[in-house]
Amino acid sequence: MALSAAELATVKQAWAKLTASSFEDAGEKVFLALLKDPNIKANFKKFKDIPEASLPGNADMRAHGKKVCTVLDKFIKGDEGAAKSTGTMHKGLGMSNDQIGAMRGALVAVLNDAGEGGAVPAWNKLFDHFMEVHKSGY
Numbered sequence: 331m332a333l334s335a336a337e338l339a340t341v342k343q344a345w346a347k348l349t350a351s352s353f354e355d356a357g358e359k360v361f362l363a364l365l366k367d368p369n370i371k372a373n374f375k376k377f378k379d380i381p382e383a384s385l386p387g388n389a390d391m392r393a394h395g396k397k398v399c400t401v402l403d404k405f406i407k408g409d410e411g412a413a414k415s416t417g418t419m420h421k422g423l424g425m426s427n428d429q430i431g432a433m434r435g436a437l438v439a440v441l442n443d444a445g446e447g448g449a450v451p452a453w454n455k456l457f458d459h460f461m462e463v464h465k466s467g468y
């Protein structure tokens with residue numbers, strides 16, 4: 331279901347705050363949260379053998395996080411194409427939609443850490459819509 335104008339404004343305001351310094355910084359925070367789960371970390375051949383204590387500041391993780399944030403940024407701005415093609419790409423990697431859904435928890439953790447817990451309900455709606463579009467790429 332589409333977000334209301336107020337919900338979209340809430341999403342955008344929180345996203346502007348999270349990404350104010352850079353998409354690398356935001357992406358790093360998101361991936362530090364995501365990769366805490368060893369079952370998720372095991373899917374990333376680039377990161378699975380890096381000990382958790384060495385992940386902060388890791389250049390590959392920051393670069394990957396930037397790419398993921400770029401897809402989310404386009405989606406927030408109303409461009410759904412990248413989300414759909416990311417679905418097709420994840421399918422090709424053998425990743426399920428349930429696995430990709432783990433990003434919701436990472437985003438919520440980062441929003442809460444940034445003092446943006448009030449934006450979580452609007453972000454949940456955005457993420458629901460992201461997953462619908464992502465699934466359409468499978």
Ligand code: HEM
Pocket residue numbers: 364370373374375376394397398399401402416420423425429430431432433
């Ligand atoms: C909002 C959610 C997500 C977005 C927008 C997203 C986006 C992307 C993008 C753009 C790439 C390509 C990176 C490149 O070209 O180097 C990628 C790769 C990948 N994604 Fe995702 N992703 C998301 C969530 C996840 C989650 C939750 C998982 C695992 C549970 C996952 C697993 C992977 C894997 C294994 C790769 C391949 C990495 C490699 O190059 O070795 N993604 N994703």
